[in-house]
Amino acid sequence: MDASQFKSNQPVKFCPGCGDHAICMALQKAMAQVGVPTHQTVVISGIGCSSRMPHYLNTYGFNTIHGRGGAIATGVKTSHPELNVWQMTGDGDCLAIGGNHFIHEIRRNVNLNICLFNNRIYGLTKGQYSPTSPKGFVSKSSPFGTVERPFIPAELVLGARGTFFARTLDVDMPTTVDCMIQAAQHQGASVIECLVNCVIFNHGTHNWIADRDTRADRSIVLRHGEKMIFGKDNDKGLALDYSQGLIPQLIVVSADDERVLTHDATTPDPTLHRMLAMMGQDEVKGESLEAKGEELPIALGVIRRVEAESYDEAVNQQIEEVRAKSKATTFDQLTQTLEQWEIK
Amino acid sequence: MHKQHVVIRFCGDSGDGMQLTGTMFSSLSAILGNEISTLPDFPAEIRAPQGTLGGVSGFQVQLGAGIHTPGDKADVLVAMNAAALKVGALGSKFNVPDALWNEADSQFKRDAVILIDTDSLTAKDLEKALYKTENPFTELGLPESVQIIPVALTQMTKESLKDMGLDNKTVLKSRNMFALGLVCWLFSRPIDQAVSFLESKFQKKPQLIAPNVKVLTDGFNYGHNLALNIQTMTIQKSDSLPSGQYTSIAGNKATAWGLIAAAEKCGKRLFLGSYPITPATDIMHELAARKDMGVMVVQAEDEIAGVCTAIGAAFAGDLAATSTSGPGLSLKGEAIGLAVMAELPLVVIDVQRGGPSTGLPTKTEQTDLMQALYGRNGECPAVVVAASTPANCFDFAYQASKIALENMTPVVLLTDTYLANGTGLWQIPQLSQLPAIQPQGAPEEFRGNYNPALRDARGVRYWAYPGMEGYEHRNIGLERDANRGIISTNPENHEQMVRTRQAKIDQVANQIPLLQVQGNTESDTLLVGWGSTEGHLLAAAKELHCAIAHFNYINPLPKNTAEVLRQYKRVVVCELNNGQFAAYLRSKIENISLLQYNEITAQPFSVDRIVNFVNHV
Numbered sequence: 001m002d003a004s005q006f007k008s009n010q011p012v013k014f015c016p017g018c019g020d021h022a023i024c025m026a027l028q029k030a031m032a033q034v035g036v037p038t039h040q041t042v043v044i045s046g047i048g049c050s051s052r053m054p055h056y057l058n059t060y061g062f063n064t065i066h067g068r069g070g071a072i073a074t075g076v077k078t079s080h081p082e083l084n085v086w087q088m089t090g091d092g093d094c095l096a097i098g099g100n101h102f103i104h105e106i107r108r109n110v111n112l113n114i115c116l117f118n119n120r121i122y123g124l125t126k127g128q129y130s131p132t133s134p135k136g137f138v139s140k141s142s143p144f145g146t147v148e149r150p151f152i153p154a155e156l157v158l159g160a161r162g163t164f165f166a167r168t169l170d171v172d173m174p175t176t177v178d179c180m181i182q183a184a185q186h187q188g189a190s191v192i193e194c195l196v197n198c199v200i201f202n203h204g205t206h207n208w209i210a211d212r213d214t215r216a217d218r219s220i221v222l223r224h225g226e227k228m229i230f231g232k233d234n235d236k237g238l239a240l241d242y243s244q245g246l247i248p249q250l251i252v253v254s255a256d257d258e259r260v261l262t263h264d265a266t267t268p269d270p271t272l273h274r275m276l277a278m279m280g281q282d283e284v285k286g287e288s289l290e291a292k293g294e295e296l297p298i299a300l301g302v303i304r305r306v307e308a309e310s311y312d313e314a315v316n317q318q319i320e321e322v323r324a325k326s327k328a329t330t331f332d333q334l335t336q337t338l339e340q341w342e343i344k
Numbered sequence: 345m346h347k348q349h350v351v352i353r354f355c356g357d358s359g360d361g362m363q364l365t366g367t368m369f370s371s372l373s374a375i376l377g378n379e380i381s382t383l384p385d386f387p388a389e390i391r392a393p394q395g396t397l398g399g400v401s402g403f404q405v406q407l408g409a410g411i412h413t414p415g416d417k418a419d420v421l422v423a424m425n426a427a428a429l430k431v432g433a434l435g436s437k438f439n440v441p442d443a444l445w446n447e448a449d450s451q452f453k454r455d456a457v458i459l460i461d462t463d464s465l466t467a468k469d470l471e472k473a474l475y476k477t478e479n480p481f482t483e484l485g486l487p488e489s490v491q492i493i494p495v496a497l498t499q500m501t502k503e504s505l506k507d508m509g510l511d512n513k514t515v516l517k518s519r520n521m522f523a524l525g526l527v528c529w530l531f532s533r534p535i536d537q538a539v540s541f542l543e544s545k546f547q548k549k550p551q552l553i554a555p556n557v558k559v560l561t562d563g564f565n566y567g568h569n570l571a572l573n574i575q576t577m578t579i580q581k582s583d584s585l586p587s588g589q590y591t592s593i594a595g596n597k598a599t600a601w602g603l604i605a606a607a608e609k610c611g612k613r614l615f616l617g618s619y620p621i622t623p624a625t626d627i628m629h630e631l632a633a634r635k636d637m638g639v640m641v642v643q644a645e646d647e648i649a650g651v652c653t654a655i656g657a658a659f660a661g662d663l664a665a666t667s668t669s670g671p672g673l674s675l676k677g678e679a680i681g682l683a684v685m686a687e688l689p690l691v692v693i694d695v696q697r698g699g700p701s702t703g704l705p706t707k708t709e710q711t712d713l714m715q716a717l718y719g720r721n722g723e724c725p726a727v728v729v730a731a732s733t734p735a736n737c738f739d740f741a742y743q744a745s746k747i748a749l750e751n752m753t754p755v756v757l758l759t760d761t762y763l764a765n766g767t768g769l770w771q772i773p774q775l776s777q778l779p780a781i782q783p784q785g786a787p788e789e790f791r792g793n794y795n796p797a798l799r800d801a802r803g804v805r806y807w808a809y810p811g812m813e814g815y816e817h818r819n820i821g822l823e824r825d826a827n828r829g830i831i832s833t834n835p836e837n838h839e840q841m842v843r844t845r846q847a848k849i850d851q852v853a854n855q856i857p858l859l860q861v862q863g864n865t866e867s868d869t870l871l872v873g874w875g876s877t878e879g880h881l882l883a884a885a886k887e888l889h890c891a892i893a894h895f896n897y898i899n900p901l902p903k904n905t906a907e908v909l910r911q912y913k914r915v916v917v918c919e920l921n922n923g924q925f926a927a928y929l930r931s932k933i934e935n936i937s938l939l940q941y942n943e944i945t946a947q948p949f950s951v952d953r954i955v956n957f958v959n960h961v
Binding site for chain 1: 589605615634639655659660679686815817831
């Protein structure tokens with residue numbers, strides 16, 4: 001299939017320069033490559049800039065209410081597991097008002113492809129801090145800086161026993177498309193944290209990694225089965241240092257160091273996935289990387305992808321099993337099982 | 345002694361098995377040809393401290409012919425302990441110091457028969473139930489006309505089961521069967537019927553059959569051999585029921601089955617998204633057990649997710665429902681608005697309870713009417729219907745599904761604690777006898793050029809859902825363009841869409857029956873009610889020799905509503921709230937003059953009080 005088949009006839013109305021444009025194009029490409037026809041593809045969203053996405057995709061779409069996209073998508077997928085269901089959501093929609101639905105769709109492992117657009121700001125309501133804004137962040141609703149501790153989406157996903165977590169950058173189209181395809185192929189709740197730039201209210205929030213000059217040194221694209229190597233000259237690698245006490249620490253070593261790790265996204269134990277996903281997140285916590293002398297890169301790509309039974313599959317299977325064993329499967333048969341008597 | 349109808353109240357600790365005893369006795373009586381109407385009345389606590397006033401659990405049933413309610417007051421009270429006796433005698437005044445029996449508050453009549461366990465009247469029992477003297481009957485000031493049957497229930501049960509090798513706890517739990525045996529004797533119920541009932545009841549726990557049958561039979565024989573001056577009673581069989589197969593059914597179960605029948609009738613899968621809440625949870629329990637019928641239930645993470653998963657299933661083409669009570673309906677309001685805006689079929693069941701806030705979770709009330717009608721942002725009309733008996737919860741769940749699917753709208757079905765937990769006789773229907781349901785599917789001609797704003801001549805939009813090739817579209821909670829279905833903020837378009845959505849609900853009036861007047865239509869007085877109060881109002885109208893019009897369809901109202909109401913000089917709107925339906929009728933019918941009778945005690949109506957009010961107004 002071709003990406004153009006997934007383009008709707010609606011003009012795209014994201015602000016010029018918004019990172020969502022890139023994600024929209026990535027989605028169209030990914031959907032085409034996944035190859036599920038448009039009439040069997042469903043895109044559910046809540047409210048926010050990201051939630052406008054269904055309008056630009058020529059699939060079945062439903063732009064619902066603030067925070068509830070996860071619950072509505074759960075209903076669509078559980079009742080109709082044959083559909084390929086995507087959820088478009090943002091850091092406010094997903095992690096604030098919709099937080100409860102988010103952790104539960106992950107806990108249940110509903111087979112959804114969840115694109116979490118993280119721009120660390122409320123855009124559609126014109127510039128309030130979000131649950132992922134760093135501590136101290138100055139916005140219209142935090143004129144003296146927030147005093148709140150932010151969420152780190154990866155930590156939340158893993159805490160909710162997530163089976164799939166990927167992270168991408170709006171400016172990195174190939175990785176984004178690849179993550180989306182892998183998410184669609186994963187049987188379970190797949191979360192892709194898309195780091196997107198809000199050109200109006202939070203311009204440059206991801207520049208420290210997104211800048212062409214520094215990206216290669218400040219980020220690493222993890223690929224299952226490949227060595228964890230990064231840097232402008234591919235000269236750096238990630239390794240575990242066991243010398244710092246009880247808990248091993250990730251450290252940067254030379255690319256040819258034999259300790260360089262090979263990425264395994266499929267280990268059920270989330271410990272290393274969490275360590276990888278938490279690299280570079282001190283910046284989010286409001287602690288300057290420079291001040292800390294931090295040199296660990298932020299992890300992009302599919303960090304975790306483990307197999308587990310999906311909720312929608314289990315629900316449908318249980319119904320089939322019970323039906324197969326039951327003598328009464330129609331209403332008239334059901335009423336026959338009641339204790340009853342005749343009145344003449 | 346032959347009676348036209350009789351009211352029996354079983355009262356004991358919440359662990360004494362009063363609900364089971366009452367249910368069994370009611371079913372037995374129904375099998376013997378009586379009409380039944382039951383009212384379980386239990387405390388919110390699962391197990392309050394044993395023997396205390398707060399832990400008293402009651403079950404009331406009225407049996408006989410031509411009955412409409414569980415009855416105001418009992419002819420026979422079965423009291424398993426001192427606390428039950430006190431609550432029975434003093435009603436809601438049970439915790440007023442030095443209160444004495446009086447006809448108004450008492451749960452039993454002046455000439456009632458009281459069967460009481462004398463083994464549960466020890467000094468310790470009396471202390472727990474806050475008696476001050478050693479003679480509870482004198483202390484409560486019971487009138488002499490009350491007949492007491494003192495029975496050493498605990499001792500007799502122990503005696504009956506002594507050779508069965510059961511532990512003490514199991515033995516004590518069987519006291520209720522001894523009491524049931526006695527009641528069977530008192531009402532001349534053949535014991536073999538009760539025995540076979542027990543056998544089927546304990547099919548899965550066969551070790552319990554023998555002891556229960558033994559205690560039941562001993563209780564029955566004990567009554568037989570009592571040299572008491574108490575006449576046994578026979579109760580009039582029903583002569584007004586149409587012939588057919590019957591069972592007794594509780595409102596929540598009937599509601600669940602109505603949805604099941606509707607789904608099968610139209611070939612849709614039934615999806616329920618719900619979250620546990622008293623008193624609605626039994627609907628979810630019943631549907632979760634009905635995987636044999638292909639029902640899908642998602643026990644969601646909260647009330648909002650309950651309705652939202654259902655909206656997701658409706659978007660994907662299922663018959664979708666959510667069940668809740670008042671607090672849950674508040675939480676679902678925004679999402680119901682989404683279903684109104686997106687024009688998706690959705691059944692919302694609100695089993696009303698005492699409010700506001702957490703209120704009185706196990707008690708009954710009709711206080712969610714305005715919330716069901718208007719509890720959403722914007723101009724947000726939805727269909728509202730109300731069931732009026734436990735059995736017709738089936739019909740209105742079925743009707744709610746039919747209206748939702750044929751008119752692409754949320755339908756709120758109002759029931760309440762009284763209907764949900766109460767039981768009545770249900771004539772078992774066959775699926776083929778139920779009205780056809782034709783969901784508003786998108787016709788073939790729109791393949792390739794479909795949009796979600798396309799509607800038929802009635803103003804009902806066409807339903808296309810994922811999987812249908814050539815109907816891909818985007819649905820929205822934002823305002824949509826009346827022609828193209830895409831987002832629109834155009835002022836004229838918004839007004840047009842508000843009117844379109846309203847007109848769609850209004851035209852449902854063409855699909856519902858006209859309002860019927862029952863009783864003495866020549867009277868100048870008309871009682872008006874809605875929902876679960878139908879039985880009480882029918883009984884009151886009979887005593888008052890007046891007319892009665894009862895509403896099951898609230899929004900839209902039956903087309904002849906104004907015409908009917910204007911025919912009567914005195915129209916008394918009776919509700920278990922502060923006048924919500926009366927206010928609604930006034931808003932719908934210009935210059936209508938209505939009297940109101942309102943009870944807000946979180947209890948069902950008392951027929952006597954309605955009669956008294958109408959006679960003196």
